[in-house]
Amino acid sequence: MWTFIIRRLLQSVVVILGVTLISFVALQIGGDPTFLFVSERATDEEIELIRKALGFDQPLHIQYLTYLGNILQGDFGNSLSYRQPAMEIVLGALPATIELTVFSMIFAIGLAIPFGVFAALYRGTPVDGGIMTLAMFGQSIPNFWLGIMMILFFGLHLKWFPISGHVPLIMPLLQGEFLTAVTNIPKSIYYMILPGIAVGFYSLSRNARLVRSSMLEVLSQDYVRTARSKGISERAVVINHALRNAWLPVVTMVGLEFGFLLGGVVVIETVFSWPGIGRLVFTAINQKDIPVVQASVIVLSVIFIALNLIVDLIYARIDPRVKL
Amino acid sequence: MTNLADTIAIAPVTRSNFSRELRRAGRSMVAAKWPLLALAILFVVLVVAIFGPWLSPLDPNRQNIMLRLAGPMAPGPNGATFMLGSDALGRDVLSRLLYGARVSLLVGISAILVGGTIGTVAGLLSGYFGGWIDDVIMRMGDIQLAFPFILLAIMFLVVLGPGVVNLILVLGIGQWVTYARIVRAQTLSLREKEFVEAARAMGDSTISIMFRTILPNIVAPLTVIASFNVASVILAEASLSFLGLGVPPQTPTWGSMLAQSRDQLIANRWWLAVFPGMAIVVTVLSFNIIGDWLRDLLDPRLKERG
């Protein structure tokens, strides 16, 4: 297993190098960002000076190698628009996104299991029909639209939930203000509900269908039939046999799910004024703030790779057929 | 993600086999009703996509800013009627909806074709040859998967500019890894099968073995995944439109129409959102139902991965 982990970690280095190279090249197509940071009245001389100060006067490959060299020393460069260390800015925005992603993942997976199980148990009844119709719609509605509609209905009209904004939870924890973090919990979750649903609704729908079909498959297996014929109560059958096997495919999803939810986060953070990494990186791309984009991409890739590694390890644990 | 390959029992595709399968498919569809309805809906959408320009009552790009944001059935220019209302530039929503079918479907299906083709070729090469080719291709796949797709899409669309072709390429490239992994896994298991050995013994070229002998046996699971993916690509197009990175604003797509309605929702101009929204829901739903049905038909044990 250790050789597996080490091999995966070595591969990850290659992957992260590739990821930085791609984003570096993509942002340099169409010229360097100097023009975004000089006044309209700047002379050619002044523009050249700024270009030099920002480090864009070097050939591209030199810039990239310099960047890699700096990363090895822990220097991710300064944001062009904030003029502060890019990594600090990215790590400052990360907690808000993690809160939102984790919440929506819990929402998407946590509700998908009961929904899927119920739909499977009551296959063909209105319960099944209702849940599956909802799931079908959930897979057809763009998240930004769902977000705006929820703001207007639950936020503005019914006033059940806040319209937008974010109450930090992880940040005070990291800063050692445990009391603030604890007192923030209810409010923080309260603010998370609408954006969390908007991000996670698609995944919830997909996962509910996934759980339903894998549950149906398990229920038709011999051992379940045997258990039933032995007179074990239906409830015990479901919990002890069916459920245990039915949620395996969901576990494999968790890793990929993160990347998927992140896609929704870029849009939803804009709609709900959520100060996270999705909005940060979108703005940074538009402003060609290359150091911030690079730092975000590295952070997100590392999280993504780590998560998938963990998922693989867990999967190997719970499914003895898988050998690492 | 290799469990898919293990779960499918594979028999080589032959001609008689194929027509028998087709008959089975037909019977199953009639029996299941929903897939039949979905297919009918997709057929209608396809007809609209092809004949949209002849069906549209008005020019979808003709503006009448004095008649903007008119509700459904409001009088339009020159005695015409805005049957589904007009948008923020006074363009006819119905006409844009009909034209939009074409672009939305084009984007959805082409992106899948692009991603599916790249992924299939990569997967075949990877699985058939193994070794360093396999390593390189799979590592590229890892890089892409580690890179949140939306960021890649945003980065390239910001730089390349919005456009139907760019959108198809970006959305397509975002899909290839899924296909490559499945095809690779299938190819790995097929490579050693008797009928492949037989083809090899008969002196068939490598290319012929890959594309004539192996590929036909992989098409089935690919179609399942493709039908689910068309749905998610149509949604991805809507999200990118929301970020201003979809098609150019003149080009109607359902996603961009929905995205353009964002400022109007608060003023309750529902027709701008409801009609394109319905079009997306119905189409995506149909693709999903077809995907479900195909999967059940091909192998009841094949896991869903939409």
Place this chain on the structure above:
Amino acid sequence: MLRKKHLLIASAAGLLLAGTTFAQASGDTLVVGLSADITTFEPASVSSRDNANVVRHIFDTLQSIEGDGSVVPDLATNLAISEDGLAYTYTIESGRTCHDGEALTAEDVAFSFNRAKDPANAFTGNTPGFVFSSVGFVDAVALSDTEVQINISAKNQIAFGLLAEVYIHCKDSYEKMTLEQAATTPIGSGSYKLESWMPGSEVRLSKVAEPGNFQNIVYRIIPEASTRSAELMAGNVDIITNVAPDQIDVINDSGTSAVQSVQGTRRMYVGFNLSPEFAAMPGGDAIQNPDVRRALQYAVDVPAICSQLLNFPCERMTGIVNPPNANKSLPPYPYDPKKAEELLDAAGWQRQADGTRFTIRFQAGRGRYLNDENVVLAVAQYLSDVGLKVETDIMEWGSVYVPLIRKRNVGPLFFLGSGGALWSPLYDMTDLAKADSGTNYTHWNDPRWFDRWTDIAASKSPEETRVIIDEMLKVFYEDGPWMHMYFQPDFYGVSKRLNWTARPDEKVYLFSATLN
């Protein structure tokens, strides 16, 4: 099972409790919803309007320019300009301090100016990038404790107004700080100080001196227009900027808030790129002819665009300067497509068999100006109505369009806005100070305009200057490189509990805001 039920009830109660603590504006707190993020508190790095609107509450300036264009003293009680117009001597009010208690003297003012210029700092904000390059800033010298002299390289009639944009801070505190500290923890000279800053989320200021009627000002970053409007109507925010035009009526009908519409000073125009490279492009050849440009002025219904797409009745602009300073003898071009077609025929661009006169590319950025995308599409529609085949090319604003603009490489038709001012016509005209100015995106080089700048510099009296200006504006009106559009209106959503009036120059200053 019972335990679980209790937990459920408890958490539901928790949610309800939390519900009562909405982030709400209160008696001593004013909440503003901004559409764009604040990126820095470094006075010499501030460049965006939103950023400047926040920072201006933290830093004082030498003088202030009011919404109507009048100049009032701030830190400086007096300004004396030397005979040759190259030395500006300001008298600083004594007894002023910075937020850390340090006394603010002429030396600090000189330091604020010189620090912004120091190449070692590589600042790119409004002060070094716009003010200093516009006035030709040389250096600032403290003559005494209360007198500071600013030296500039060329006589400039609007220098005083530009110098009034420079933020003043103390020397000792800023010499001690690193650039990174200065960007996040400002030590200001104004009536508010920075309390906390969460990038992408909110900025909190608290009051330390007069003027100002609220103890706290909170800026919340709310990028989505619908969300901003919803927060305003729900009473969580007192002022929002950039209200979407189609949401104005909803806000006005809400009963809790109302929209203030102001005709701004930003001049929106469709530029004709007349450079030789573009003359070789389709349509680029046609617009070389001033008659064609004039014909196209008649083709576009600007008042309709204003009233329909911007939800603001406007009078079409007649030139490059804001209305109070315009040449009053010039009437706005009316919408007259027939006349446009006649003039195009006369200029030799008849309709071909397919109804097209010529093809032309129309480039624009997206998401920068009010409803820009739709305005561009509408203009394209009007132009195609008179027989042009318009290829609209709408791009990402920051990373694609701005670089093209800065290289003066956009067109042949392009849509752009240029910030203006009410206090001097020359401020507005400076965009076209020289044919090769960085801001002359059109490459227009008519000597009847550009040769007159020497006349203005030599002019003896304001009256004489005005005559020259009027003549220049007439040339610009008739044969200029702009299709005249409108002055961009600004929409501020304002809560009914607040008494605050918006200014036309995009400056959101809250010093005078009070509760109703």
